[in-house]
Amino acid sequence: MEVERQILHVDVNNAFLSWTAIERLRKGDSVDLRKIPSAICGDENKRSGIILAKSPLAKAVGVVTGETVYQAMKKCPNLELCSTDFKAYQKHSDELYDLLTEYTDVIERFSVDECFLDMTNFLMGDTLLAKAHEINRRVKNELGFTVNVGVSNNKLLAKMASDFSKPDKIHTLYPSEIKNKMWPLDVSELFMIGKKSVPKLNKMGIFKIGDLACFDKNILIKRMGKFGKLAWEYANGFDESEVVAVREKAKSIGNSITLPMDISNADKLESILLALVEQVTFRLRKENLFASTISVQLRTKDFKDFSHQTKLDTSSSNTKEIYEKAKIVFREMYKENIPIRLIGFRVDKLSDTDEQISFFDPNKKENDKLDKALDSIKSKYGYMSITRAGELNINEYLKRK
DNA sequence: TCTGGGGTCCTAGGACCC
DNA sequence: TCTGGGGTCCTAGGACCC
Numbered sequence: 001m002e003v004e005r006q007i008l009h010v011d012v013n014n015a016f017l018s019w020t021a022i023e024r025l026r027k028g029d030s031v032d033l034r035k036i037p038s039a040i041c042g043d044e045n046k047r048s049g050i051i052l053a054k055s056p057l058a059k060a061v062g063v064v065t066g067e068t069v070y071q072a073m074k075k076c077p078n079l080e081l082c083s084t085d086f087k088a089y090q091k092h093s094d095e096l097y098d099l100l101t102e103y104t105d106v107i108e109r110f111s112v113d114e115c116f117l118d119m120t121n122f123l124m125g126d127t128l129l130a131k132a133h134e135i136n137r138r139v140k141n142e143l144g145f146t147v148n149v150g151v152s153n154n155k156l157l158a159k160m161a162s163d164f165s166k167p168d169k170i171h172t173l174y175p176s177e178i179k180n181k182m183w184p185l186d187v188s189e190l191f192m193i194g195k196k197s198v199p200k201l202n203k204m205g206i207f208k209i210g211d212l213a214c215f216d217k218n219i220l221i222k223r224m225g226k227f228g229k230l231a232w233e234y235a236n237g238f239d240e241s242e243v244v245a246v247r248e249k250a251k252s253i254g255n256s257i258t259l260p261m262d263i264s265n266a267d268k269l270e271s272i273l274l275a276l277v278e279q280v281t282f283r284l285r286k287e288n289l290f291a292s293t294i295s296v297q298l299r300t301k302d303f304k305d306f307s308h309q310t311k312l313d314t315s316s317s318n319t320k321e322i323y324e325k326a327k328i329v330f331r332e333m334y335k336e337n338i339p340i341r342l343i344g345f346r347v348d349k350l351s352d353t354d355e356q357i358s359f360f361d362p363n364k365k366e367n368d369k370l371d372k373a374l375d376s377i378k379s380k381y382g383y384m385s386i387t388r389a390g391e392l393n394i395n396e397y398l399k400r401k
Numbered sequence: 402t403c404t405g406g407g408g409t410c411c412t413a414g415g416a417c418c419c
Numbered sequence: 420t421c422t423g424g425g426g427t428c429c430t431a432g433g434a435c436c437c
Contacts, residue, residue: 015437048405068403111437194435226411227434256406295431303404307431344406409436416429 006128007243008117009150009158010100010135012092013167015113016040016053018145019092020082031080037061038080041069047258047341052084056167089113095143103131108243116155118243132170140168156239157182159191178237183210190234197231200224209235249350250287255279256344262301264339266331273330276345277323282383284347285375290315290354291347294322296329299342307344308333315351320367322347 012018017040021033037057042048049069058079063072073079093112100107106118119128132149139147150162151172160182161173173181188198190209204223206212212220213235220228233239255276263269273296284291295309308329316322326345334340 042405044402046405047403049402050405052405066404070402071404114437192435196434251409252407254407258405293429305432309430311429342405346408407437409434411434412432414430416427418426418428419424 003120005153006119006123007152007155007158008119008128008132008135009110009155009162010096010115010117010139011148011150011159011162012096012113013146013148014053014055015092015145016084016089017055017082019089020085022092022144023085023088024082033080033082036080037063037076037078038082039063039069039072040082040084041072043083044069046260092143092145096139096147099139099142100135103135106243106245108245109247114159116158116243129170129172136168136170154237154239155241155243156191156234157237160189163189173237175237178213179210182237183208183213183235185209187212187235190231192227192234193231197224197227201231249289249352251350252346252348253280253283253287253289253291253350254344254346256297256342256346258299258342259340262339262341264337266334266336269334269340269343270327270330272343273326273345274323276343277326278319279383280345280347281317281319281322281371282375282378284317284350285371288352289350290317290352291322291350292316293348294326294329295346295348296326296333297342297344297346298334298340299344301339301341303341306333309348311349315349315354317354317371318364318367319371321364 014034017033017038020040025032034055035057036055038055039051039058040053041051051063051065051067051069051072053065054063054072058072058076062075063079069081089112093109097107097109097115100115100117104117104119104122106120106122108116110116119131123131128151132151136147136149139145146168148162148164148166148168149170150158150160150164151170152158152161152174157173157175157178161171164171164173164181171181185208187193187201187206187209188195190212193201200223201207201212204215204219206215212231215232217229217232220232222228224231257272257276259272263272292312292315293309294312295307297305297307299305310325310329312322312325
């Protein structure tokens with residue numbers, strides 16, 4: 001007989017906004033962003049002006065995450081706008097993680113503002129709910145922001161629970177409570193049911209999570225494949241997945257950029273591609289990984305996405321080698337004069353060992369040496385201290401607005 | 402003044418082999 | 420003068436998450 005697992009999901013309320021608010025208060029600002037209509041957003045000049053987080057007062061007048069700043073300002077003309085500060089977010093995220101390590105060894109950092117805790121072997125005579133309250137209280141007192149805590153026997157239910165009413169709340173969602181607490185919710189509230197799935201489910205007469213749970217599983221599988229099975233299991237609160245304490249190595253690494261203006265010149269796009277390849281391979285080498293697949297992504301001005309990929313002859317983390325291949329892929333897919341809004345580069349199928357076949361390539365050693373030299377300068381003096389030509393270009397574009 | 406960036410996973414269809 | 424059927428590998432695209 002298996003022991004029932006004891007799982008918590010800790011979710012920072014309004015993470016980006018709360019953390020920005022704390023930073024500003026510390027710098028002597030007298031206004032608490034959490035108490036006025038405010039939002040964290042991208043830069044409109046860089047054409048990334050969307051709302052990433054909003055305060056409760058902004059939410060109250062209809063501001064939603066993901067909409068454009070322009071739309072948000074129409075709804076709320078006195079909205080206080082703030083830019084992002086990912087360094088600060090990482091710092092607060094680390095503080096939260098450090099505090100949580102006092103409670104269990106089995107913690108999964110699900111995102112910058114969410115953690116799963118497997119408390120099964122760490123309750124020490126306390127109840128799971130008591131631990132949830134303690135964590136909630138300590139984070140508030142010691143770190144200065146609030147969290148929701150979801151309490152249950154598996155990750156899915158704990159996560160659904162932490163999403164109930166906010167902020168600063170603790171909710172349980174044990175299997176016996178599913179029918180009352182989860183089934184009446186709109187099916188779109190279920191984890192993994194996104195905006196493309198909702199209309200499909202609605203067409204089948206499924207509107208509430210309960211409808212999905214009671215629907216014929218086999219028909220769902222027939223119509224939606226593996227995803228149908230997963231959706232049905234989630235609706236019924238089934239989830240066997242483990243809390244994974246050690247982060248697995250990345251499976252892919254990529255960077256992309258929305259260009260400040262559409263570009264339809266292949267040479268210009270190529271120089272930006274070089275900058276992206278340089279960043280991605282730098283990250284790759286930092287993790288001691290080698291890629292065997294690369295892909296280039298393009299988005300046209302009317303938001304059509306295209307991607308092309310190819311395998312490398314041997315796995316590599318070398319900037320020049322990978323860039324040469326990326327260029328070929330790019331030239332294959334790009335038709336001159338099509339205005340491009342976004343360009344992205346990604347490496348896949350990562351491994352920790354170099355296959356070393358290009359041992360025969362006399363240039364390889366030199367290329368690797370160059371990468372190493374540039375990397376150490378970047379690590380010492382900052383990434384921007386030294387770059388290849390394309391990098392300078394990309395910054396020019398960004399500055400020009 | 403339309404619409405970010407970084408990931409993971411799944412699927413359909415084509416190429417190729419026996 | 421019709422057009423098998425498995426299996427595997429690969430690519431492009433898409434859905435979802437935060």
